[in-house]
Amino acid sequence: MDVATVKSAYSRWARVYDWIFGLLFGNARRRAFECMELKPDNYAIEVGVGTGLSLTLLPEGCHLVGVDLSRPMLERALMRWRADSVDRTAALVEGDGTCLPFADSTFDAALAAFVVSAAPDAVALLKDMQRVCRPGARMVVVNHFSPNKPRLAKLWSGLSGITSRLLGFHAEFPLESLFEKAGIEIDRIEPATLFGGWRVVTCTRRDHDAN
Ligand SMILES: C[S@@+](CC[C@H](N)C(=O)[O-])C[C@H]1O[C@@H](n2cnc3c(N)ncnc32)[C@H](O)[C@@H]1O
Numbered sequence: 001m002d003v004a005t006v007k008s009a010y011s012r013w014a015r016v017y018d019w020i021f022g023l024l025f026g027n028a029r030r031r032a033f034e035c036m037e038l039k040p041d042n043y044a045i046e047v048g049v050g051t052g053l054s055l056t057l058l059p060e061g062c063h064l065v066g067v068d069l070s071r072p073m074l075e076r077a078l079m080r081w082r083a084d085s086v087d088r089t090a091a092l093v094e095g096d097g098t099c100l101p102f103a104d105s106t107f108d109a110a111l112a113a114f115v116v117s118a119a120p121d122a123v124a125l126l127k128d129m130q131r132v133c134r135p136g137a138r139m140v141v142v143n144h145f146s147p148n149k150p151r152l153a154k155l156w157s158g159l160s161g162i163t164s165r166l167l168g169f170h171a172e173f174p175l176e177s178l179f180e181k182a183g184i185e186i187d188r189i190e191p192a193t194l195f196g197g198w199r200v201v202t203c204t205r206r207d208h209d210a211n
Contacts (some may be wrong), residue, residue, distance in 0.1 A: 014072035028192035035202040042108035047097035048115030052077025098124035105134040113142040126182035133205040145175035
């Protein structure tokens, strides 16, 4: 999967995305925000913000920067944000999560929800997410990862070719090796939905993490 494939997949998805992913994964997004432990005046970044389904979950007094590769997805996020009048600020940026246009240690928390399996280079995306977080910041990743059960894992592996071409995400996605390659230690892994495989992964940007 490359950047052009992702952009093309999500320009198709943008119109119907909220109908499918809004209801289905609402609880997982809410849990992700709890895990970010945002405090008033904190700045958070959401990499792959999509149509901005999480924007209304941002606690009052906090600020969010949402970055995404897909302009049609961001246009929906902007409409959602304009319809919301609560005391929070958001900025939406068209860009690539693997080369974020922000200085090191800018943010107090970071979120990547349903993005790592949709990204052309998930390791680079996690590394850059870590770079822009300050030491002590919570980094939360919500995604479908390869199931631990061998039979289910084989099934998802078989589906991966089809899902990346048509839907813009890899169905087969190993959790531990991804974070290991990105050099990020995991604090906690929780089930994200009733369906197996989706998980909320919480990490902390440590002082000694290399950029
Ligand atoms: C399944 S959607 C998730 C959207 C949103 N986070 C949510 O919870 O509904 C995946 C999004 O990730 C974006 N994406 C994929 N790779 C990216 C990258 N390298 N940088 C920025 N956005 C990316 C896609 O354009 C798409 O909008």
